[in-house]
Amino acid sequence: MNKHNFWSILPFLLVSLLTQGQQLPSSSLNPGQLTGMLVDSLTSQPVPFASVALLSESGTLITGQTTSESGQFSFTKLITGSYGLKITYVGYQSRSLSGIRITDSQPLQNLGTIRLKALSRQLNEVRISTRKALIEEKADRLVYNAASDLTNKGGTAVDVLRKAPMLTVDVSGKVQIRGSSSIKVLLNGRPSGLLARNLSEALKMIPANTILAVEVMTSPAARYDAEGAGGVINIITKKQLKGSNGNLDVTAGNYVQSLGGSYGFKREKFGLTFSGNTNAEREKTIAEMTRTSLADGQSTGELYQRSYANNVSRGWFGDLSMEYAFDTLNRVNFSMSSWGGTWPGSSTLYNRFQSINPPLTQEYNQVVDQKNPFGNLEWNLGYTRLFRKPKQELSLLGQYSYTFDNTRYVSNQFNLTNQPLYRETSTNLSRNPQWTWQVDYTHPFSSNGRHVFEVGAKLVRREVSSVYEVYHSQSENVTQLILSNDRSNTFKYSQQVMAGYASVKLTNRKLWTLQLGTRLENTKMYGQFKTTIPPFQVDFQNLIPSVVLSKELTPQQSIKVSYTQRISRPMIWDLNPFINASDPKNLVAGNPKLRPELAHLAELAYSVTTENGTYVNLNLYRRQTANSIEDVRTVDNAGVSTTMRQNVARNERTGLNLNAAGEFGRNLKVNGGGELYYAHFNSPSLGIKNSGWLWQVNLNMAYELPRNYSIQANGMYSTGWILLQGRNSAWYDYSLAVRKEFWDKKGSLILGVNNPFTYPFRQKENTQSDTFRAHTANQYFTRSVKLTFSWQFGQLRNSSEEEVRKITHDDARSK
Secondary structure (H helix, E strand, O other): OOOHHHHHHHHHHHHHHHOOOOOOOOOOOEEEEEEEEEEOOOOOOOOOEEEEEEOOOOOOOOEEEEOOOOOEEEEEEEOOOOEEEEEEEOHHHHHHHEEEEEOOOOOEEEEEEEOOOOOOOOOOOOOOOOOOOOOEEOEEEEEEHHHHHHHHOOHHHHHOOOOOOOOOEEEOEEEEOEOOEEEEEEEEEEOOOHHOHHHHHHHOOOOOHEEEEEEEOOOOOOOOOOEEEEEEEEEEEOOOOOEEEEEEEEEEEEOOEEEEEEEEOOOOOEEEEEEEEEEEEEEEEEEEEEEEEEOOOOOEEEEEEEEEEEEEEEEEEEEEEEEEOOOOOOOEEEEEEEEEEEEOOOOOEEEEEEEOOOOEEEEEEEEEEEOOEEEEEEEEEEEEEEEEOOOOOOEEEEEEEEEEEEEEEEEEEEOOEEEEEEEEEEEEEEEEEEEEEEEEEEOOOOOOOOEEEEEEEEEEEEEEEEEEEEEEEOOEEEEEEEOOOHHHEEEEEEEEEEEEEEEEEEOOOHHHHHEEEEEEEEEEEEEEEEEOOOEEEEEEEEEEEEEEEEEEEEEEEEEEEEEEEEOOOHHHHHHOOEEHHHHHHHEEEEEOOOOEEEEEEEEEEEEEEOOOOEEEEEEEEEEEEEEEEEEEEEEEHHHHHEEEEEEEEEEEEEEEEEEEEEOOOOEEEEEEEEEEEEEEEEEEOOOEEEEEEEEEEEEEEEEOOOOEEEEEEEEEEEEOOEEEEEEOOOOEEEEEHHHHHHOOOEEEEEEEEEOOOOOEEEEEEEEEEOOOEEEEHHHHEOOOEEEEEEEEEEEEOOOOOOOOOOOOOOOOOOO
């Protein structure tokens, strides 16, 4: 579909989106209104996002909606007559009301508080048919309920994040929130050293069918660490319900294979869950680059490279979680998880460099064998103390993790007659032990939870080491390697973050809500080297405010304005001066002079849920960073480029997000969104400015067919992105899947294809500065087919117990 056709049909799509479903008569002659509020029968807490169906006197469905976050619902423009309600929600007994009269003399009916009782009955199968809305809005986040989306079978967390609001995942797996890759991804509210190190690869290890929801926080509350200029993503996996049950998933395909499953049981006081997964994924690319070296605006030489890579990444993870409740108010939880695998980066490369002065031509082939074995082991221990007053809670949390992250490469150069010219080997052995302690306390001032005070503290201690060595050959003897002293060193780095926060939430009777918070963070960083490079020490403080003002206009409409600040601290791979010279014409190194960046973010949001359940959210935002950390490339007269992160730019982004979700009829479910934004970079020190308008759109659909078949499709299109020194061309991704359920919906087979009509996908990149001008053409081979078998077994019961509290790290910059 070309751009002109897309924009011509977009208005009609939006109109149909907002007008689907059975419409109630709307005129001034129908002033009837029916309102109420759902609460838990035991705790008296509101029940948000429950389904409320409005029925006629004969029991025919007229329309329906979900309750707001405060548990309220409202049906308007009703004609006089008799009505009924059918109320359903997962974990609660259904409730029906009838004989509700709307008359001319009494057109307004307020049913007051309606109490729902929690379920405790045994279910015969591992299946709950009631599904939440695909997208929900909470005070400080948007929630994508992945478990309610049929398209999330047989994929990975990368596929799930592509459908979440405000997120972009490009063809290489790079994740961004509104164009910023400075984000923190949590798993069940806790950090992972693996997710911090290589996010795009780590997400491929998490099966999509294990994900319950994805929370996107662009303006996190004060209780969250201030790290991440773009925001925080929290991936929530499915919880163990009472009973014993498990699942098994097997995927086979030409580009991806995986085997995973879980098993757990939960009694009244004790629960245990084990899950594991192993996977392999192929990545195949071809890249061609032409780069001109510049001096005073004049060409000094030209480099041409053509590379081919065909690698298979392998990984695994396992998690063991235990929980014990001493009574209804005291419980402890313990978990142990481990990740591991290897991410190869091997390639073959043709190089040709032609120098103008002096006239010189260098031409050779290169073979690189690069490996990146890694591993992570993590322990979590937590204690939670509840009180008789609802929402009053004290939690103590501790965590220890140990990560090793090694890089090894062997690079061999040959002339065009295949004679060896040069050989180089390198190792970089990194170790990262980390301790974390955290305490949080929540105190409600009112029994309905409208006025809440939160306070807490956190201490993080990291000790990182990196031992790197480079050996290279001499021109007279290629087989003999000697140590390169100027490129070998031992780097030790320590970081300590101490933080304290306090916040208050106040809601009045007119449903205005004000959230005020502040977080004080003290960061100490120290780095030292064994030889040549002088040590460095940094000590700084940040007082981070957060303000959110929201108004619930009606139970279906709300508006919100917010402001906060975010920090991005450089991690060891940003600071480590180790030079990766696996491609000697394109060097990559860390920068020990990097300092944290501080971003300011303001938002204005409006959301509405129509009477037929369609949800629409509009969000206008502006983010600016004065000392933005950006990748900066320089090229010398020999055609060698060095890429290093520097605090050299002001980064500004202003945009508008649109997200929507709805069900049309009983079988079709649709969700999607789009973004239009203006990005601007300015670096006075480098004399570089870059800016432009960009947009992107995504659409996901699922249609249920008879005989337990379903069709699932999703796609996205982006005009690309802008960087400090360049710009990428447009890119897109689409997939189609067919699912067949059997064994009373406990088993399923899913046949999926990705980009079936694209082979390969091509993307261009243009970059430039005062030292170079480059054009790169990339080819990504993403056309794939896969078959997934899923089986759920066991029995369970619904449980209304509180979610287990775990540490939420946001203080480590993602790579």
